Amino acid sequence: xxxxxxxxxxxxxxxxxAGSVLTISRVVAGSGKTQTTAAALPGPCQTLAVNSPxxxxxxxxxPATLAAASASGSYTLTELGVxxxxxxxxxxxxxxxxxxxxxxxxxxxQTVLRFYLEETVSEDLNVAVSCSPAGLITEExxxxxxxxxxxxxxxxxxxxxxxxxxxxxxxxxxxxxxTGNVTVNVSGTLTEALSLHNFYGPGFLTVQAAENETFTLxxxxxxxxxxxxxxxxxxxxxxxxGNTGDVLYFADCGAVYLDTCTVTGSGQDTGIFTDRHNxxxxxxxxxxxxxxxxxxxxxxxxxxNCDSADDCHDNQxxxxxxxxxxxxxxxxxxxxxxxxxxKKQGGMIVKADGTLL
Numbered sequence: 001x002x003x004x005x006x007x008x009x010x011x012x013x014x015x016x017x018a019g020s021v022l023t024i025s026r027v028v029a030g031s032g033k034t035q036t037t038a039a040a041l042p043g044p045c046q047t048l049a050v051n052s053p054x055x056x057x058x059x060x061x062x063p064a065t066l067a068a069a070s071a072s073g074s075y076t077l078t079e080l081g082v083x084x085x086x087x088x089x090x091x092x093x094x095x096x097x098x099x100x101x102x103x104x105x106x107x108x109x110q111t112v113l114r115f116y117l118e119e120t121v122s123e124d125l126n127v128a129v130s131c132s133p134a135g136l137i138t139e140e141x142x143x144x145x146x147x148x149x150x151x152x153x154x155x156x157x158x159x160x161x162x163x164x165x166x167x168x169x170x171x172x173x174x175x176x177x178x179t180g181n182v183t184v185n186v187s188g189t190l191t192e193a194l195s196l197h198n199f200y201g202p203g204f205l206t207v208q209a210a211e212n213e214t215f216t217l218x219x220x221x222x223x224x225x226x227x228x229x230x231x232x233x234x235x236x237x238x239x240x241x242g243n244t245g246d247v248l249y250f251a252d253c254g255a256v257y258l259d260t261c262t263v264t265g266s267g268q269d270t271g272i273f274t275d276r277h278n279x280x281x282x283x284x285x286x287x288x289x290x291x292x293x294x295x296x297x298x299x300x301x302x303x304x305n306c307d308s309a310d311d312c313h314d315n316q317x318x319x320x321x322x323x324x325x326x327x328x329x330x331x332x333x334x335x336x337x338x339x340x341x342x343k344k345q346g347g348m349i350v351k352a353d354g355t356l357l
Contacts, residue, residue, distance in 0.1 A: 001080075001097050003117070006036045008092040015087060022119065023085040024050070024094070027064045029105070031075045040093050041081040045105070046071045048080070048115070060119045068111035077103040082117060095119075106198060110177040157181045161210055164188035171196065178203030178228050187213035193220050200227040209234035220247040226254060233259040239266040246273035247290075250280065250300075258282040265290035267316075274300040274325075286311040293318050293337040296325035296347065304337070305330035312338030321347025329357070 005013075016022055027048045030041040051063040064080070077099060084094035097117065105111060157180050162170055167186050171194075174182065178201040187210040194217055199205060205228050209215040216236045223230065230253070237247045243266040250256055256278060263271045263286065271287045272294040274280055282304040287293045293315050296302050302319075306312060309332050318337030319327040322345035329335065329352050336342055342349055342357065349357040 001099050001115075003095050003097045004036050005095055006038065006093050008039065008086070008089070009084070009094045012084065012086050012092065012094065022060075024053075024062060024119075025083045025085050025091050026050070027062070027115075027117070028081045028083065029066055029075075029077055030079045030081055031077065032079065034079060034081065034093075034096050036096065038093060038096075041079070041096075044081070045073070045075045045077070053119075062117040062119065064115045064117060066105070066113040066115070068105045068107060068109045071105055071107040074107045075105050077105050077113075080115065080117070106176065108176075109198070110175055157183075159183045159185070161185040161187075164190040164215060167207070168192070168194060174199075177201045178205060182206065183208070185210040185213075186215040189216045189218065191218050193217075193222055196221070196223040196226055196230065198225050199230075202228075204229050204231060206231040206233065207235070208232070209236075220245065220249070222246075222249045223253050223256065224249075224251045226252075229255045229257070231257045231259065232261060233257075235261045237261065237263045239264065239269050241266055242268065244268045244291075246270045246295075248272045249274075250278045251275045253278045256280045258285050261285045263287045263290070265315075267291060270295055272296075272302060274302060276300065281305075284311075287337065288312070288314050290315045290339075291317065292320050293339060294327065295320045295322075296327055297322045299324040301326040301328070303328040303330060304333050306333040308332050309334045315339035318342045319349050321345070321349060323347065326350070 027050055028041055028044045029046050029048060030043055031045055032041065032043045034041050048064040048066050053060045053062045079099060080097040081093055082095040083091050086092045160170060162184060164186055167184060167190065176198050178199055181204040183206040185208060214236055216238060218238055218240060220237060239247060247263050247265060247269055265271060267289050268291050270292040271290045274296050276298045278300045280302045282302065284307050293312060294302055312334055315338040318339035320343040321327055325347035327349045329350065331352065333352060335351060335357055351357050
C-alpha cells in the first residue's frame, strides 16, 4: 500500500513546520481512483475506526480498523483517504493510500481489516499527531462489532430440525464465516429455489432430509461463491413440466457432496450445471428425465458414482464437458449417464476403469 500527499497537504506542511499540530479527523475507505488534486474521495464507502496514534522518533503510526459488518453496502476497496484539520481551511483530504490489490468488502460479513498508517512528523519542532473526536468512530463505539466477530469465530457445531419453509430464513441468518459444522435436518416440500451464497471458512454446511422424512425441492438449488464444504444428503429434486433451467447450479464453490439424492427432470432441463472451479461428488444418486444430466465447464469437476446402471435413465445427453471441464465415472455409472450420447468441447470424460471416453 502506497501513500500519496494531496495538493492541499503541501500547503498544510508549511503550517506544521511553523508549529501547528497535525490533527487527523477521520480515515475513510473508498472504491475509486482519487487524484492528489482532489478535495475529497469521490466515492466514500465507510469510515474506519481509529485508535490513538503512537509515535517513535519522527514516525507516527495511526491504527485504523475496517469492519465489513458496519458497511452500509458492498464495495471494492481500492484506497483510503486520511483527512486532517487545516487551521485556516478546516478539514482537508490530507493523504491518499492506494491498495496494491483491491479487496472486495461484503456488507454484513465478518471481514475485518487492520491498517497501520505511518506519518512522518518533525520531532524537533514538537509536531504531534492527534485524532479529533468530531465525526470519528472510536474503538469504544466499534467494540460491539468486534465482539460480534469474536463470538462468530467461536462458533462450534450447530444442528437444527426445520420444516422446508423455514430453511432459507435460517441459512440467511447464519454468519457468512462458518468456523463450525452446521447440520440442518429438513422435511416437507420447498417450492422456491434454495439459495446458498457467500459462505466461507473451515466449517461444513450439511442440508439433509430429516430421519424417516422426505425433503423435496421443486425449484432446485443455486450455490455461488461458497468456499465452505457443502453436503446435500437424501434430497429429492423434481422439476415441473416445461422447466428448462438447471436443477442444481453451482458457480465459484468449493467442494460439494451429493449423497443419495434423486434428480428427476422435466425432459428439458439440466441436472447439474457447474461453472468455474467447483468440485462436485455425486454418490449413490439417481438422475432421470433430463435433457442434460450435467454440464461441466471452466475447470469444474464432477465425480459420479452410481450403485446401478439403472440409476441413470431416460435422459437425452449424458455429460457435456467444455473449457477444461472434467467428469469422472465411478462404480456402475453408465458411460452416457442414461442418455444417448455425451458432448465434449475441450473437456474430458474418464470411465470407471481409468480410460478416456
